[in-house]
Amino acid sequence: MMINLSIRKIYTLLKVQYSNMLEYRVEIALWAISGIIPFFMLNIWTNNNLNESINISDVMLSRYFLCAFFVRQFSVVWVVFTFEEDALLGKVSPYLIQPLNPFIRYFAQHIAEQITRFPFALIIASIFFLINPESIWVPNLNILFLSLIATFLSFIIQFLIQSIIACFCFWTEKASSIERLLFIPTLFLSGLLAPVISFPEYIKSWIYFTPFPYLIDFPANLLSGNPAHTARSFGMQIFWIVLFFPIFKKIWAEGIKKYTAMGS
């Protein structure tokens, strides 16, 4: 009975958010385009023969960056910006009355947006394959399945981190600047611009203990067939989720007491 009800809830939420997202197709297409930085980076890498120093062939590197693009597309999180706006305009108040944590609503929004984004990402990928036909490959089903999970876990880690930051809105009103600060290490250390394996030793020695390489580098390596420490990395992903989830619950419970319902 309970399970049935929650399945229905999830289904309705997703359906509503999906139709909502379809309304803004152009916008989402533009989002997809704005994620093409990995391809520019690939261009720098191959054009300057930088991959010689890290022993990855051109083809493997181009697959890596393509996968990095995909992983990024399906792990982009913007909950802090939505929540900040909703909190500042007092839109959170009606959500709080409902027997549903507003973050579940945001979560459904993200999933729906990813579904809308999927065809655009495919189009960009096929253009990429047209230009680089030698890098076409078909990952086997096992790998595909595992990297889907890895990408989803990466999405959840980022969603939890941003939700924690979003809760700071209860105290500071504006939390997006903290997110912009945290985006810097995510950008440079996650493997979006350069694979983690190419980092100098003094960074590689500690980076695997942070959540960053598991956001993009690990799923991208897994999907593209580059060496990825699968078991250990999955373990780390789950470790960070297990760590962040109670923090989020705690800060949400504390923050909600501070809520002042601005603008209403």
Add this chain to the structure above:
Amino acid sequence: MNIKKYLKVYTKFLNTSLASELEYKTNIIIDLITAFFSLLGSLFLLSIFSKNSGYIGGWKFEQALIIQSIYTILNGITNTWFNPNLTEIVKHVREGTLDFVLLKPIDSQFFISSKKINPSGFLEILLGFCLLFYCININQINLNLSFICFFLITLFCSIGILYSLWFFISTTTIWFVKTWNATEVLRSFLYIGRFPLTSFSFSLRIFFSIVIPITFITTIPSEIFLGIAEKWEIFLEITISGIFLFTSRRFWLFALKYYTSASS
């Protein structure tokens, strides 16, 4: 007399927007830290790229730093003036408040591109100049007056091109209403301005000098410092900047004819 009036209006803008920005003090401090780490991250990336041979696209690491510093200065200018103002256009159009702007006895383009200021970009400009002076030192460049003149001219032209690009994209809001994401696309393209043009493949080089002249923005001012800029390059940059400024102005006036004033 006219200029006097505009100067007076501008000081008023400056006062009000500084006052409202300083309301969120923690925000500004966090933004300052972000700017610092962002520069650190780009330097890190550049060091990875030049680890292999010490060169990137034919530029030595020390020389590529000049491009980096000019990018930082321009990015600071974008964050201080262009970004806060031109993203505001989207809001004006969507909420129909552009009416109030158009009714004021002042040039509408002036109003919407100078209303706001974001003081946290200043640090980036400062950081950029510090890095530039450091580069002048390590590259043993002898400064003389003509050098500085040429540099300032090209820098101003770059600012002009950058402004026009932002203004172009923001103007399209009048038709598409939500172009917030389009500015995000521009942002991701501008990102490649941190690297020398020669580090990209031929087709991308063409794209970035003809379709979106990002090259002119950072590469030419840097070449002046190294004394390898050709006279025609400087001349070309001035011409392009002029064309861009002129057409963006015409485009704005043209777009205004299609403004339908939503929700009023």
